[in-house]
Amino acid sequence: MNKYLFCFVLSAVLACGRAGPFKTLLYSDLITCDHDKTLDLGVSETQIFFYDFQNNFNLSFPIDSAAEGITTRYNLDVTRKLVFFVPGYKSHISKNTEDLFRQAFSTLPNIYLIIVDHSAYTSSRGGKIASYERSVKFAYYIGQALGKFLADLHKNGYPSNKIHCIGHSLGSQILGFAGTAYHDITGEKVWRVTGLDPAGPCFSNSLIDNQIRSGVGQYVEVYHCNAGGLGTTAVLADIDFFFNKKGHKQPSCHEGIIPAKGESDAAKCSHKACVRYYTMSVHLQNGYLAWACDTYEHYSGGKCAANEVTIAGYNNPGNATGVFYVSTELYGIE
Numbered sequence: 620m621n622k623y624l625f626c627f628v629l630s631a632v633l634a635c636g637r638a639g640p641f642k643t644l645l646y647s648d649l650i651t652c653d654h655d656k657t658l659d660l661g662v663s664e665t666q667i668f669f670y671d672f673q674n675n676f677n678l679s680f681p682i683d684s685a686a687e688g689i690t691t692r693y694n695l696d697v698t699r700k701l702v703f704f705v706p707g708y709k710s711h712i713s714k715n716t717e718d719l720f721r722q723a724f725s726t727l728p729n730i731y732l733i734i735v736d737h738s739a740y741t742s743s744r745g746g747k748i749a750s751y752e753r754s755v756k757f758a759y760y761i762g763q764a765l766g767k768f769l770a771d772l773h774k775n776g777y778p779s780n781k782i783h784c785i786g787h788s789l790g791s792q793i794l795g796f797a798g799t800a801y802h803d804i805t806g807e808k809v810w811r812v813t814g815l816d817p818a819g820p821c822f823s824n825s826l827i828d829n830q831i832r833s834g835v836g837q838y839v840e841v842y843h844c845n846a847g848g849l850g851t852t853a854v855l856a857d858i859d860f861f862f863n864k865k866g867h868k869q870p871s872c873h874e875g876i877i878p879a880k881g882e883s884d885a886a887k888c889s890h891k892a893c894v895r896y897y898t899m900s901v902h903l904q905n906g907y908l909a910w911a912c913d914t915y916e917h918y919s920g921g922k923c924a925a926n927e928v929t930i931a932g933y934n935n936p937g938n939a940t941g942v943f944y945v946s947t948e949l950y951g952i953e
C-alpha cells in the first residue's frame with residue numbers, strides 16, 4: 620500500500636492532518652519543491668487574454684507576441700487602469716475563477732482586464748504530486764515572462780502606476796517573481812500587487828525571495844482565507860488581511876461527514892473563498908471594514924474595536940500597513 624493510500628485510509632479513521640490528504644501530501648517529504656532559477660525553462664505556451672468590456676472587445680495572444688500584439692492592434696487608453704489577473708494551479712481560462720473576474724470587472728468603467736492562462740505548465744497532467752512539483756518549478760519562469768510582458772507594455776507607454784496585478788494561490792507567488800522582474804527591467808514598480816490566499820505548500824517554508832512580499836509592487840496586499848491549509852501562513856505584505864476565522868476557515872465551507880474528504884473539500888472551499896470575497900468587493904463602495912489587531916482572539920473578543928480601521932478589497936485606499944482582521948458576515952457574505 621503506498622503512503623498516500625495509507626494516509627487516506629488512516630485519515631478516514633483518525634484524521635490525517637488538518638486539511639485532509641491532499642494538503643498533507645503537499646507538505647510531506649514525498650514532494651520535492653524545486654525553486655531552481657538556472658534552468659531557463661521556456662513558457663511560450665502561456666496565453667494572454669485581453670478584455671475591453673466597455674468596447675465589447677477582446678484579444679488573445681501567446682505571451683511572446685502579446686505586448687506587441689495588443690499595442691499595435693489596439694489604441695490603448697493609458698489613463699485606464701489595467702487589472703492583470705494570474706490564477707492558480709490547475710486553473711485555465713474557462714474555469715469559474717476566471718469567470719468571476721470577468722463578471723466583476725465587466726461593468727467597471729475605465730479599466731482593462733487581462734487574464735493569464737498558464738495551464739500548459741500548471742495543469743494536473745501527470746498526477747497530483749508530479750503536477751504540483753512541475754507547477755512550482757515553472758512558477759519562477761512564468762513570473763519572469765509576465766514581468767517582461769508588463770515591462771514591454773510599459774515601454775510602449777503604459778504607466779506603472781496604472782498596473783494592478785492580482786493573483787490567486789500559485790498565481791500570487793508567480794506575481795512575486797513578476798513584480799521583481801518588472802522592477803529589474805523598468806526600474807519602477809507596478810502600482811499594486813494583490814495576493815489572494817497565496818499558495819502555502821512549497822512556498823511558506825521557502826526563501827523569502829521565492830514568495831510574494833512587500834516590495835514587489837508599490838503597495839502589496841495579501842488576503843488570507845485558508846492560512847496553514849492550501850494558503851500560506853506567512854505574514855508577507857505591506858498589509859495582510861485575515862478573513863473570518865483566523866484567515867483559515869470560511870463560514871460557508873463545511874467539512875461534511877467523511878473526515879478526510881470533508882477536510883480536503885473544506886480547505887479548497889476556503890482557499891477559493893478569497894476570490895469570491897475579492898471579486899464581490901469590486902462593487903462594494905466601502906469594501907469590508909478591517910481592524911488592526913495582534914491576534915484573532917483579541918479581534919473576535921472585541922479588544923481591537925478602537926484600533927485603526929481600513930478597507931479590505933478592491934477599494935483598499937492603500938495607506939494602511941500591518942495585520943488586519945475582517946468578518947464578511949457583517950455584510951451577510953459567507
Ligand SMILES: *[C@@H]1O[C@H](CO)[C@@H](O)[C@H](O)[C@H]1NC(C)=O
Nearest residue numbers: 668670672675676677678721
Ligand atoms: C470575445 O469576442 C468575441 C467576438 O470577437 C465574442 O464572440 C466572445 O464572446 C468574446 N469573449 C468574451 C469572453 O467576452
Ligand SMILES: *[C@@H]1O[C@H](CO)[C@@H](O)[C@H](O)[C@H]1NC(C)=O
Nearest residue numbers: 927928929935936937938939
Ligand atoms: C487613507 O486614505 C483614505 C482615502 O484617501 C482617507 O480617507 C484616509 O483618511 C487615509 N487614512 C490615513 C490613515 O491616512
